[in-house]
Amino acid sequence: MIRKELYFLILPFLVHSFSIDAQSIIMNPDIQHEQLMEVQPMAVRIAKCDGDGHLYYISFNGDVYRIDQEPGLPATDALVATEADHGINYLQGLAISDSTIYLSGNYKEAGVPGYGIVARGQLQVNGTWAWSNLMTTQPYASSAHLFDHAFSGLCLNPTKDSLIVCSGSRTDHGEVQVSGGMFPGYREVPLTSAIFQLPVTATNLILQNDTAWLSASGYVFARGFRNAFDVSYDKNGNLFAVENSGDRDDPDELNWIQHGHHYGFPWVMGGNFTGQQSLSYDPTTDLLINHGCLAWQNNFFYNDPGYPQMPPGLVITQ
Known part of the structure; x- marks a missing residue:
């Protein structure tokens, strides 16, 4: 160890x-x-x-x-x-404001769909913490498999009335991830590859794994992220996020996150177009792939005619 x-x-x-x-x-x-x-x-x-x-x-x-x-x-x-208090067994996010702790992560268990959680702990006069649920997602294609980045970084907005919460992709670069056969044909789903904005006063809020519902909810702040693992506001109220690239050697990113913008994933990472979206893609000739990486060793780079094409008119912020 x-x-x-x-x-x-x-x-x-x-x-x-x-x-x-x-x-x-x-x-x-x-x-x-x-x-x-x-x-x-x-x-x-x-x-x-x-x-x-x-x-x-x-x-x-x-x-x-x-x-x-x-x-x-x-x-x-x-x-x-512990998990018994807040329900998260894959914990990645922590923010503290005054006497309140906010946690973000997932409940993951091999063989079953997982779900995202944001929990809240409030400091009591005796020094203990009282825990409650702020948000839980519907179960979705999140499980204990490679490249499921899950819910991670979070921070409060400058007025401290909303939480910014990151949900990473469930793939390395948009490939199919079946999780041992549980999710045949699955790539990204509505709850992944996004940053959400949630009211700090929410209790037992349920985020649905449905694109139309999420779009109408007002909870989606921005989309197109592989793994925006940490977020923070600067003194001028600008939101920034840091993001690591996949197993292909594309540049990492530091992005100014603006409401309603799309930041490229899975079609663009670090300013580079994802090779696998090309119908003529041959990973053996892709010089940006290290053959010692996990995605290569697990055959996640391949010619992929079913790769979803970039939506017409999509404007990507990089």
């Missing part, structure tokens, strides 16, 4: 988690760092709660931890919530 540790970087304040074997190289003499503590396996995000002054971090398996440190003593972590 790879051991993980937390390090403080001061000026600016950051916390980073990486292997104990990594060597820290400080390029700017104004930046200092010190080891804070060793964290639990599969830690994915960290944020500070102004309500109690503590740092919190989450793990992929659904665990939520509070970091405690008394003056002069080593930092420790305390488990404050």
